[in-house]
Amino acid sequence: MKRSSIQDLLQATQFSQKVHIKGWVRTFRSNRFIALNDGSTINNIQCVVDFENTDQDIIKRITTGAAIAIQGTLVESQGKGQAVEIQVSEIEILGDSNPEEYPIQPKKHSFEFLRENAHLRIRTNTFSAVMRVRSALSFAVHTYFQKNGFYYVNTPIITGSDAEGAGEMFHVTNFKANQAPLNEAGAVDYTKDFFGKETNLTVSGQLEAETYAMALGKVYTFGPTFRAENSNTTRHLAEFWMIEPEVAFMDLDGDMDLAEDFIKYVLGYVIENCKDDLDFLNNRLLQEEKTKPQAERSEMSLLEKLNFVVTNDFKRVSYTEAIDILRNSKPNKKKKFQYIIDQWGADLQSEHERYLVEKHFKCPVILFDYPANIKAFYMRLNEDQKTVRAMDVLFPGIGEIVGGSQREERLDVLKDKMKALGIEEKELWWYLDTRKFGTAVHAGFGLGFERLVQFTTGMGNIRDVIPFPRTPQNAEF
Template identity: 65%
Template sequence: MFNKRVKINALLESESVDYEATVMGWVRSFRNNQFIALNDGSTNNNIQVVATLGGFDEAILKRITTGACIKATGKVIASLGKGQKVELQASNIELLGDSDAEKFPLQPKKHSLEFLREIAHLRFRTNTFGAIFRVRNTLAFAVHKFFNERGFVYIHTPIITGSDAEGAGEMFQVTTLPLDGSAPKNEDGSINFKEDFFGRSTNLTVSGQLEGELAAMAFSDIYTFGPTFRAENSNTTRHLAEFWMIEPEVAFNDLEDNMNLAEDFIKYIIGYAIEHNKEDLEFLAQRLAEEEKQKPQQDRSEMGLLEKLDFVVNNNFERLTYTEAIEILRESNHNKKKKFSYLIDKWGVDLQSEHERYLVEKHFKKPVILTDYPKDIKSFYMRLNDDGKTVAAMDILAPGIGEIVGGSQREERYD
């Protein structure tokens, strides 16, 4: 039944005509009891299925409503209407799933993200979610393609672990012990995790770094790409309880190599998405442009989404040391006029998101790679520089986001 199905995006892209095809999908709209806008999720664009008047049972046509699922077979012909070059002249329509038009919440109009949160089971059918997840799919593929082309080995690191990855973040605990207060206790009143499933306290992973480092000592070049969990109750656009993280580990890289790898990687996956998801990115760019119009003029972005992405791909990232960044921030009008919530008055302080955004959005207006941070604000395993005060660490900061990559050259000297 399903093996001869043609994806709607393939039909629309080919522009070939005068052949028979079968499409399956969900009805977006049905006009004049004749014109069906059908979508199967392969593209935001619908194929128009034409049901010739008098050619179909009236009982079937009445059941073709917004949200219904159908199978349509017919001849692909040149479209007489505007908006697409081909349409399907249906010779047979089969109803695969009914939909109550009066109760179906998705109508042919723009819905707010707040509304879509209330219908999570259907929001994948919207243009916004369709575009986002097709782009995400492309990016995930590009991640593997990038590393595979460079000879990296993909390592699956544990999701359930007893390690806290040098304190990378607050952890979600995993246990099979009862949560009603009857869990076995030690003499001091603490929970006796020896009675738990693994015989010890375990958590959801916050990072695959430690396992990745071990693998790099065997394979030289490895990467991990999988779910990561942080039990940090931070209600911001930059914090998630669950996200997917990419962690390469390279046995023989110095900091310069790490920076080059990270910049090449970001440019590669963005370029890959532009090449393979231009239609989806154009849709998202239009939606973001509409939202930008609701902001005060001073808060609006100077570039649209596609312009930003093209700029990132085609321009070198700005590279500077932490010390240079501190000097820029200290001498900035923002700092002098006390517009920063955290004023920069000395070397050695940790940069806040407002400082990072100032550097990338106001000063350089491009992605920035900050290097050589003070050793006291970075992890112990980062290689100490010759000055004895800084370490070979780097962060990549992006406009509108902040930190998107963090990395370092590891310390290999025992002394």
């Protein structure tokens, strides 16, 4: 008999049909009621066992975490909480689970405990919901770009360039520890390394994506990136995934249009296709909010935040205007901000970004035209020589979620900016070539996928929205 998914059976309207399912036991009550889950949905299906006519050795092996196969008849449920259930005719134990050792028992577990058991935490309702939403978001990302004429480009994971200029990169070497050869100057001789030069794990695929946009028109990357920042905050990972579209012949206005349209599409897709999981996550967050002091509670539920982004037009505000708003705001004047805004040129913090979104404009905000000295070298310099054609998309509860810009297409200006920052032309000769041969206006943005998943699921820690988080002092599993 063909195996059915629990998701399909829970939606079935034809009763008395014979069914075959496999899954993992969530609970087994009164030696009669099995709550079974196969991962296809957050909802369990109830399987009713005929205790008197079932092998007692089998009954003893039906424990939380055990994998079992069931054959039976789908019937209309007589109990509350479910529309259908299965009257069991045959049970097979596929994999035992020792109840004295299995850590994911049916009780409340701390997220810290579950991180220590990341290989099993997916069996909880919270993490199965988060990962199904993550999967749906990933599908929506590809669907949006493919429908809109973008080509998917796989950029290198190992690179000799630093796209951000931050220097916080992981070195890649074939040298054994403490056995690296030295040159005459006493420095490591990377010409003898595997790649013949110093290489690192990438922090971004943007620079390589730009070269492809200048031939294919519209491209996007969606792959792993790495930052070697020794940061243990709830918003940072050492390994994470980045979405980076690049478009030829597009200016900053087009870039902002693209970012808004893209975000609304992927969130709308999840709202439409992950209703059960979002309902569960929304209720989980509401219960969590009740434990917080009144002043720290969010003004919007998870579903309200998602709809807030999807249904509102994004307000576009220059950095200069935003600084004036913040400087004259009550939290700034009363020194309620942790970082006081006193002059133009300040690098905005999450508290400032959230104030603009949640308190002042009450809608998602796109800030643009940032000071050049707080942004990357590849962003196009404005005529005022002080600002660049950069933009950040700001969300409620999180602050910045997207960062992008119109790229500097003028060779002489780009060279001057690189020289001022001490970036060697010979290291990026190939990048400069795109400005020598058929240069054109182009733009793009970067979106950290885990930040998007975190916003969509309402999870408070970014380590809980990636299957196996990589953070300082942690590379388990």
